[in-house]
Amino acid sequence: DVRVFEFFDYITLDDGELPIELLAQHVCSGEDPASGTFKRTLLLGNGGVVYKNNSTKPDYKQTEVGTPDYSDLRLDEYISVIEIANPMHSLWSDGRWNKLTMAHGCYWKKCAFCDVSLDYIKLYDPNAAKVLVDRMETLIAQTGETGFHFVDEAAPPALMKALALEILKRKLTLTWWANVRFEKNFTQDLCYLLKASGCIAVSGGLEVASDRLLALIDKGVTVEQVARVTRNFTKANIMVHSYLMYGFPTQTVQETVDSLEMVRQLFQEGVVQSGFWHQFALTAHSPVGLNPAYYGITPILRDITFANNDVDFTDQTGIDHSQFSFGLKKSLFNFMHGLGFELPLQDWFEFKIPKTKIKSNYIVTCLLTDTYFSVQPSAKIVWLGVMPLVREQSKTRKGKSWQTLQLTFHHKSDSFQVSVEKDKGEWLLNVLPSLSTSRNKLRNYGELKADFETRFDNFEMFWYSKPIQKLKDFGLLSV
Known part of the structure; x- marks a missing residue:
């Protein structure tokens, strides 16, 4: 849509280092855009929007991108707008966090709702722990701030362990948090190590809280596993925020109700402290978007205007999942404040819902039947x-x-x-x-x-x- 260029001269996509470097060279040279060299850049030309990706230079590796330089910014003059109701939203809004990335892309890159076909997800390129801690020390010296948010799609457990050991080795005093997958490698001992290094919170996707749908998504976790891993983080005094999803293709009303019951129990047992529900959105570059028939949906394709990103669709179930939005969010607000656990799930909705099929002690049982953990010979x-x-x-x-x-x-x-x-x-x-x-x-x-x-x-x-x-x-x- 050419109208967006009333406000911007250029739009670059995905990794920004090389596109912006080439863009700066182009602007400073004063050359004609038609003959310029660009990387993943949208601009106006020939009476419309032109996409230029004619540079042969590869993107920078993570080890080459360097440390952010904030020295020209008056960091102490920015205001913080704090979200009070949600503990994790409050955390990331309260003050300023130095942003870093442990690894480019995602080491899992299988989730059906995610844009795994795009380079920013599928090209996995981890940093070395020593490089990361060097950058942390540089940012502390530069900004005077010791808080770090790692903005990875999903931080790798092995790299988190190496990072924690390097922080402890250098005897640094700092705080950090990251986005993770709730996978079994987050043992109790690893969570204690992360806490000792300054980790104060993690956020990760439980998504639909249904084993059938988690398998369809190819999330690589079960509800039982998530319960145990979040318990490990919580016992180590690391706050847990969970991304929650409803309306995934083929999801039934019964599964939505059962998902809410799973979430209720996780909060009641205290292993999850923060969460956020969002309705499934179909993206063009996700496995669902690339193979919609497999997931029982039909995309409603329209002419591309601003961007070809979120795509409308019809689900073979015919369910209007948006009707659950208010009840799910209202119940979660109460659960996050330790309220409403005793209420029937029906009380959160103004329309009739089926009774849950999940046993009231399901999560407790998951936590009591922990699998035996044998130490591997290679374990540090x-x-x-x-x-x-x-x-x-x-x-x-x-x-x-x-x-x-x-x-x-x-x-x-x-x-x-x-x-x-x-x-x-x-x-x-x-x-x-x-x-x-x-x-x-x-x-x-x-x-x-x-x-x-x-x-x-x-x-x-x-x-x-x-x-x-x-x-x-x-x-x-x-x-």
Whole structure:
């Protein structure tokens, strides 16, 4: 639509570094746009809108884009407009966050509603953790602000772990949050590590809260898995915000009601603290948009005016999903404030809805039946605490005497004690410094096991003993 160019001279698409660099060169040169070199740029020409993408230069890799420079901006003079009702919206509106990206694109790139066919999603290019923390230190020095928002489509768990370890290694004091997928790699120990590095919140998509629809979306998660992962984040004092969706193709009224019940239980159990419902929107470049018949919809194609992005469609179910909007949002507003859990779901709607088929203790059951987590040999072992005070003791039972070590550890707000056999205690005291995040190279579980078993038998029995389990509660992590 040529009318938009009454307000803009150029529009660039997707990654901005190279298009804007070429655009700046073009404007400064004063050359005719017809002969200019551009990257993914829309402009006026020949009496209409022209799309020019005639540059052969590739986009910059993430390692090449450099650190943002805000030195010419008066950052302290910007106002904050705070959203009070939604905890996550309040977080990202309250003050200024330095913006960074862990990785270009999405490592999952399968979700049916997402524009996975476009380069900004499908071309995955992660940064190195050291590069990211270098940029964080530069921005702190430049802006005086220590808060960071990673704006990834979905931050990779492995890179988040590496980032956290690098932050802890450099002993930086900062806060950060990111968008994630609620996948099983976010173990309890990893969440504790992220929290120790300054992570205060995550946002991720539960979407339709229905296992059938999550499989159709190819989300790669189940409601049960999301419940456990959000519990792991919450136990680590990391706030969880969930993106919620209704009206996905083939979704029935019953599934919408059941999704609301899942959401009600997640908030009631306290594993999700913030959320936002949005109605499914069909985009031209998503798997649904590219193969609508598979998802049971018929796009309503019109002449392109401003942009060919959101596409109207009819769903074979014939359901008017917009009728659920007010009730879903009203109930969620109450759940976020700890209210209305006891009310029948019918009370949130002014029209008749079916009763939910979800058991009232479904989420509780998911949280109680956690799968056993075995430590992989390659898992890094990290000790976030300090060295203990040591006291040797002698114990006697049934005429037999042996020596033990009583180890007193001082935590942030309290202290705790563990007692171990003297020889194994000495081994532990020798090992703990090598597990500090300040080390250049951390030891893994396999290495610890091999070391232990040069002197003793059965490392697993020692690793899962009560004293070591207590250490795990206070910062002995396997990540």
